Amino acid sequence: xxxxxxxxxxxxxxxxxxxxxxxxxxxxxxxxxxxxxxxxxxxxxxxxxxxxxxxxxxxxxxxxxxxxxxxxxxxxxxxxxxxxxxxxxxxxxxxxxxxxxxxxxxxxxxxxxxxxxxxxxxxxxxxxxxxxxxxxxxxxxxxxxxxxxxxxxxxxxxxxxxxxxxxxxxxxxxxxxxxxxxxxxxxxxxxxxxxxxxxxxxxxxxxxxxxxxxxxxxxxxxxxxxxxxxxxxxxxxxxxxxxxxxxxxxxxxxxxxxxxxxxxxxxxxxxxxxxxxxxxxxxxxxxxxxxxxxxxxxxxxxxxxxxxxxxxxxxxxxxxxxxxxxxxxxxxxxx
Ligand SMILES: Nc1ncnc2c1ncn2[C@@H]1O[C@H](COP(=O)(O)OP(=O)(O)OP(=O)(O)O)[C@@H](O)[C@H]1O
Ligand SMILES: [Mg+2]
Numbered sequence: 001x002x003x004x005x006x007x008x009x010x011x012x013x014x015x016x017x018x019x020x021x022x023x024x025x026x027x028x029x030x031x032x033x034x035x036x037x038x039x040x041x042x043x044x045x046x047x048x049x050x051x052x053x054x055x056x057x058x059x060x061x062x063x064x065x066x067x068x069x070x071x072x073x074x075x076x077x078x079x080x081x082x083x084x085x086x087x088x089x090x091x092x093x094x095x096x097x098x099x100x101x102x103x104x105x106x107x108x109x110x111x112x113x114x115x116x117x118x119x120x121x122x123x124x125x126x127x128x129x130x131x132x133x134x135x136x137x138x139x140x141x142x143x144x145x146x147x148x149x150x151x152x153x154x155x156x157x158x159x160x161x162x163x164x165x166x167x168x169x170x171x172x173x174x175x176x177x178x179x180x181x182x183x184x185x186x187x188x189x190x191x192x193x194x195x196x197x198x199x200x201x202x203x204x205x206x207x208x209x210x211x212x213x214x215x216x217x218x219x220x221x222x223x224x225x226x227x228x229x230x231x232x233x234x235x236x237x238x239x240x241x242x243x244x245x246x247x248x249x250x251x252x253x254x255x256x257x258x259x260x261x262x263x264x265x266x267x268x269x270x271x272x273x274x275x276x277x278x279x280x281x282x283x284x285x286x287x288x289x290x291x292x293x294x295x296x297x298x299x300x301x302x303x304x305x306x307x308x309x310x311x312x313x314x315x316x317x318x319x320x321x322x323x324x325x326x327x328x329x330x331x332x333x334x335x
Contacts, residue, residue: 005118011024181204
């Protein structure tokens, strides 16, 4: 049995500049302060910021060393950020091509992340919806989406989550080597609903559809609204959550809404997370509440639901082979 980090949380959102990194850095501090042995992974390959947010000028050890096989273990890359219980694995910044890791490198990174011995592993996945980003996101138990109350942020968050849901559906099909069903499905338009995709899959293979549906039901998405100012902004975040439910079949409760806060903006240039510099400010309290909610989530239950979805794979294989046996018997009888 592979050792697995107790709680893996990914922070994404699709769009650049919406606050993913500052949310991740502060949540990491909040987890560590709550006594959780925490590792923050800067997986924003090619545009890494976390080391800067924690006050490092430059780092000599980053994920690049793993990719170049200078080290084989993430433990060797863990940097002390001066916060008890918290280590940082820095990403590769300013190295041309750093974002374009090969499939094998991504697989290696994912396996290493899964097996970190920690209470919480937090992954800053960066922007965009490239497979490298989405796969690191769906590796996590809990999948946080950060968004601003702006149309372009919703648009990208929706595209990002949709890419992640499709990836989960494909992974489910892959369990019984039927990813071809997903790959050959008609490319869906922006308005396609996941229920329709699952219905299409149902017609092709009901067992794969059941596995995929169960996986989607246990998706584990959580929204954090950022730079929320007015009640209208709050209402918009609620509408986005509803849209995720209606179109992507994903329950995405809103964990919290952060206001625009000068202290947060200043904390970036000061290179010290606001939760360290101003632990009693309202914005820090809001971030701590979000961290508490993430810690209160039943990971075991979520993992069990995902494994149950996969278990229906063995039922599926069994039933499928039963069907084949019945076909054989029918053929024999009518011969
Ligand atoms: N609540 C907030 N209050 C004040 N400033 C904020 C807030 N949220 C974000 N910002 C500003 O937005 C900037 C971008 O934040 P951050 O780097 O965390 O975004 P990101 O989503 O990680 O971007 P990228 O995709 O480029 O990595 C910050 O430097 C900060 O100035
Ligand atoms: Mg970032």
